[in-house]
Amino acid sequence: MIMFSRSFISETGNLTFDYYLKIIQEPQYYRAIFNSLGFAMTCSLVGGLGGTLIGYYASRLPAKQRSLLLSIYSLPMTLSGLVVAFSFIVLLGRNGVINLIVQKIFNLPKSTYFDIYSWYGLVVVYAFYQIPLMTMTMAAVFKNLDYRLVEAARNLGARPLQVWQYVIIPALAPGFITGMSIQLAGMMGAFGTVLALVGGAKNLLAIQVYYHTSESTFNLPQAGALSFVLIAITSTALFFLNRIEKKLRPGG
């Protein structure tokens, strides 16, 4: 609350909207918002697709293998973002193991290296968090899927594509939306691994807040305003996803 109210008060103590105006006016800030949104959506989509596929696969496994897979997939949740950054530097960094192997086998020039420090690379790194997270959500959703419905549809002569279109996807949609909203909200605020990998080179909203609070560009009211924008975007997205989820629910 203090943070929120301070964002309206200027250095001289007057009520002001300057800090919010600045967000709209200065490209540094509004680009950060778009970058954050784009990055969060891309990561969520990657996580959503990967997680759904693996979740489906997990639901068909024997119980023992499934619980093994799922408990291992709960590991990244407690792992420090820095550890993940470190691991991926070793694996995929400029002199990373995988890059070296690819280079030795195919004898490619240096320019074809996988670049972990690009947007593309960051998505791959964050997929390490997002895919397992989504897998856990979707595995639970698939587990609750009533296979009698699928069989009933088949008995009525539905082709596999029709079964997916009319039975499976509508049944899964609410869970999928919930999973996606968790992912999107998490990604909007994620910055630890990004900071460790590229520093401030990638302009994200969370990184901007971080730099305005604790680094050279110390400007607390601006940080407050940016934080408020971040919370507003996340809450709005969660609100709408929640509405969609309720609509998709049977009887909703």
Place this chain on the structure above:
Amino acid sequence: MKHKILLILLILYVIVPILMPVIFSFSTFWQDILPQGFTTKWYLAIIQRPKNYAALMTSLLVATGAVITTTLISIPTSYSLNRLDNPFGEKLRNFANILPLVFPPVIVGTALVQGFSRPPFALTGTVFIVVVAHSLLGFPFMFRNTLAAFRTIDERVLSEAAASLGANLWQRLRFVIIPNVWPGIMVGALLVFAISIGEFETTSMVAGFSAQTLPLQLFQQIRNDMRIASAISAFLVYVSLLAFIGMTYLSARLYEDSSQ
């Protein structure tokens, strides 16, 4: 057979990155595809360097502090929220679940810096504020597990039975409720401990120079000395793994108990 391979690949997807710092930390040299030599000197370096050793101690202190704080807050909160049967109680319980989604670490950090940077609460840069930050971040996880434990036991019936036998509130808590929800609390405690040990985002915003935790040292070392960084990373991986094993064991026990 094809299924086995896919399963193994999927497991490796998570395991390989986790193992990287561990392998790195035990090897003397890793510039080529395979690491070379075996050594424990990077671990010794953490213990022997006063700066790193102090960070290790700070980390352990902060994590313990956060666990104690969240436990003390979570037990009464879940006790009372578990008893709120009306829609408002349901709303509060849901709110606690989405709390960490709406308020990511960076926001918690900014809010703390803004709230506690001036006298009389000039706490930024002290160990105390780091404990507060980690407690705030860990609370939803602790609360979720404590509440889940309260839901698996029939707390009200147990309490009423104990009360009819003449137990007062303290005795009911001490001898009936807490022993029953203990596994849930322990799962939450391990989770909070693991999160706190690895937490970097908020810590770096509020800690300053006097309250350096291990992840902050790691952040500096990633740019300077990958070998020291590997030992710190590996240590954080061990903490995560231990917490993970403990949680798996405890929750297995919790569900066994409740299914009997």
